[in-house]
Amino acid sequence: MTDYPFPPALRLLRWAIHGTFAILLVIAVAGVARQGQILPTLGGTLLGALYAAGILIEGRLPHFGGQTHLRLGRLWLVVITLGWAALAVASPQFVWLAFPLFFAYLHLLPLSVALPGVAVLTVAAILAAAWHEGRLTAAQIIGPTIGAAVATLMAMVYKALYAESEERRLLIDDLVRTRGKLVTAEGDAARLAERERLAREIHDTLAQGMSSIILLLRAARRDLADDPGEAERRIIEAEDAAKENLEEARNFVRALAPPALQHSSLVAALRRISDSAVAGTSITVRFEVSGTPVPLPVDYDATLLRVAQGALGNVSRHSGAEHAGVTLTYLDDMVMLDVFDDGRGFDLGSPAGEAAGTGYGLRVMRERVSTLGGTLTVESSPGEGTAVVATLPLPRGEAA
Template sequence: MNSAAPALTPTTRALAWCLHLLIIGLLALTAGRAVTDDRPHAGWITAASAVCGLVYAVGPTLPCVRRSRRAAALWLAAVSACWLVLLALSSDAVWVAFPLYFLQLHLLSRRLGPAAVAATAAAAIAGFAAHQHSFSPAMAIGPALGAAVAVAVVWGYQALYRESEHRRQLIEELTATRADLAAAQHTAGVLAERDRLAREIHDTLAQGLSSIQLLLRAAERALPQAPQNAARYVDQARQAAVDNLAEARRFVAALTPPTLEGTTLADALERLCTTTSARHRLTARFHPTGTPTPLATAHEVALLRIAQSALANTVRHAEATTAEVTLSYLDDRVALDVVDDGRGFDPALLPAPDPETGGFGLAAMRARAHALGGTLTIESAPGRGTALAAQLPLIQTTETEPEARP
């Protein structure tokens, strides 16, 4: 009915119509009994009932009554005044007090509503007693009990409405939170997938292209004096391109790396060392230790990629002559160590990764190890070579597990 009132729902709208019909029906009953019983002042009673009904019917149609608590209170005062006039003319008007209770509790504040109900109940009792020319406690029971029931019903409804609104707000907050969480998870998934793709591109395509570049440079230098060596370098570059193309295709199809298909991690690492030794001026040797244990595909791919990236860094930057790759199966973990006799570097002075100059290798290796609950450490110093150690928790499995594959 006003700005302070709860928004109408189908249920509350139906209750409002029931209240309208009840008031109009009681007014019609009062006028009808006055006419049929040929009571004194029947004409006045009928006119008062009509005026009261008209004033009541006009209120809900006025926008100011629906929007302003003050206008609604004035309209309610006009209806109450008409009812008091009708009560003074007919004792039957006492029944109209019951729907008035609900109207007052609905339109007035929580403090004024019960006071208006009490005043209406007192007026109903006094008016009925005046028409009966006597008073007894039984006359007060009906209006008082009706007032108590109205207060209990309205307050109970308001409590239920507040609880319902609270639950609705909680549901909206929960829905919004779930939407935010879903968006955050999506963003995190996108970022994780982007990081995975960056690592795979760096460890496969970028390293392969770098190897091809080094081989072609070697062929270019050897071409004037030793064409046969240049042809060998070109052939090795061609084979590297073939291998890189196979990696790219498996990368697109999200399959296991070709070097791990139908073989073990140890065999793949040994072939990696052999290929690196054949293509570059570096002697790479592989050493397995411990009792081999089946690893999850995620662990095998991570260790292979770390070894590939470490050897690629050795070829490009270390100026080393030998590199030792060791795969160790320990009690509760598997370890990969790559040690070279190159020029070394100061790990604290590494430049930040740059799209032009690179520098993503160590970060990618460390991210791979951390993603599987492992660690990656680097020990190096200028002129003393480099030792890289990756350790992953040993999870024995014979099944292929989902992971961030190429």
């Protein structure tokens, strides 16, 4: 059975109309049967079977309310009307079946056709009653006329309720489609965010580690002939960096904290990063802590460590500096990380900085810091070096 697109009240009204037709038909058939009228009795039974068949077929149509349903319904209405007309002529018991037929006309036909049809049906009912009585009375006119008027009014209400129900159904369908689109969009956004997260992690961990290893190996090759001992020390540092990078990759897969923070504090991890990030270069890095260190959440430690790695990676690869500094400052309500160098710097308003390799790294740092409600400030100009300052508001407990 197809679920009708009507609310329960409208479905109840439909079945009330069908029930009215069935009751009136049963009364009429019982009346002519008691009078021994065989043909009207058989005709009434056949009319009831056709009416019931139409209802059953309607309920099994695959597209309720479609053109096929409408054409079949109108054909059914013609057959029922002809059957009623024949029975109304045969016996006055069937005249009052016109009342539920009014609803069928107003439901299946457009108003421009239904209203004249109801009028013709009303006149036919009046004439049939008058023909059986042998005279025309006021009651014969008033009864079918009032029935037609009531049926027309109820049909108008029915159509209004149906239109409202259909509008609500379309709105619900639109909401369901919109919700599906939102779910798809949220899925796409989640995948994009995950892709961005992976890009940040790879840039700040594996890529930085590989850069350090390359710098160390280049320095070892340069010192191999003149200072084998120094070259061997560089190779050992490169091996340690490779081990740490491998551990980063494993933790990256397991989504654990950076290995530099697993067995030490943020201060110790930053001190090691300050030394290893510029290994193999002539840059001297000074690390300082200002204020009283306080324990920070893991995501704060990881963000500050990644910012330091990214900024020092830019220093070692692009700055051409001789000196650099890393300062971790604890204030009453915030923690600041300052990474600066005396290198060549760059013009903040020019795309040359991005061409030099600082564009994506700075964007990643900003995204990491902004996720925790902080800010990242970059100060630089050609020939004046570069300063990267990350500021994070302390969580309420740590700030207190």
